[in-house]
Amino acid sequence: QKEVEQDPGPLSVPEGAIVSLNCTYSNSAFQYFMWYRQYSRKGPELLMYTYSSGNKEDGRFTAQVDKSSKYISLFIRDSQPSDSATYLCAMSAGAGTALIFGKGTTLSVSS
Amino acid sequence: DSGVTQTPKHLITATGQRVTLRCSPRSGDLSVYWYQQSLDQGLQFLIQYYNGEERAKGNILERFSAQQFPDLHSELNLSSLELGDSALYFCASSVAGTGNEQYFGPGTRLTVT
Numbered sequence: 001q002k003e004v005e006q007d008p009g010p011l012s013v014p015e016g017a018i019v020s021l022n023c024t025y026s027n028s029a030f031q032y033f034m035w036y037r038q039y040s041r042k043g044p045e046l047l048m049y050t051y052s053s054g055n056k057e058d059g060r061f062t063a064q065v066d067k068s069s070k071y072i073s074l075f076i077r078d079s080q081p082s083d084s085a086t087y088l089c090a091m092s093a094g095a096g097t098a099l100i101f102g103k104g105t106t107l108s109v110s111s
Numbered sequence: 112d113s114g115v116t117q118t119p120k121h122l123i124t125a126t127g128q129r130v131t132l133r134c135s136p137r138s139g140d141l142s143v144y145w146y147q148q149s150l151d152q153g154l155q156f157l158i159q160y161y162n163g164e165e166r167a168k169g170n171i172l173e174r175f176s177a178q179q180f181p182d183l184h185s186e187l188n189l190s191s192l193e194l195g196d197s198a199l200y201f202c203a204s205s206v207a208g209t210g211n212e213q214y215f216g217p218g219t220r221l222t223v224t
Contacts, residue, residue, distance in 0.1 A: 034212070034213075041199065041220065042217060042218070043201055043217045043218050044154070044201070044215045046113075046212060046213070046214060046215075049210075049211075049212050051210070088153075090154075092211050095211050096166075096205065096207065096211060097167065097211065098167055098169055099144075099156065099203075099211075099213060100156070101153055101154040101155075103153040104153065
């Protein structure tokens with residue numbers, strides 16, 4: 001079993017839809033959870049950062065962490081064509097340690 | 112713009128050759144991480160440096176090495192290159208402290224022919 005599992009998609013939605021992206025993980029020691037957005041062959045861009053469990057909201061983006069289920073989610077409200085990208089979840093056990101990434105979900109938002 | 116810079120953007124080289132990839136972290140960041148991204152493996156951690164010292168190793172081949180200099184920039188050296196080394200190589204940096212937000216550079220695309 002991989003440490004971090006992420007459905008690769010692709011996921012296609014119409015503009016304005018609510019998008020739900022998810023990752024599951026197996027290592028209960030993970031404490032730091034991140035979502036990155038990556039446009040084709042560009043550097044990953046940090047979108048959301050959460051420490052331990054709970055929710056975090058930033059504009060149209062909401063990140064949720066459920067450590068009891070080893071499950072994290074990213075919600076995108078009012079999705080836009082510019083949100084079309086690959087979304088990567090990442091996590092780590094300690095501060096200042098390497099990230100373990102999911103393989104990414106490719107999202108396409110059509111206008 | 113994350114503030115992390117990487118050069119060169121693209122490298123095309125032949126099997127058996129050696130290349131050097133360069134990374135400058137964000138101002139004030141002491142940690143530099145190198146990651147490799149290939150189509151089949153996704154983003155994989157290679158090696159981490161903190162303030163000039165090697166801190167952690169991941170799936171880094173013995174043919175690969177890295178270092179971090181006193182001005183905190185880092186170089187990743189890839190030698191005896193094979194076709195399978197073709198990938199995107201990213202560096203990321205983070206501040207020291209209790210958090211773990213890592214900011215990625217634009218990457219170097221390496222093609223081995």
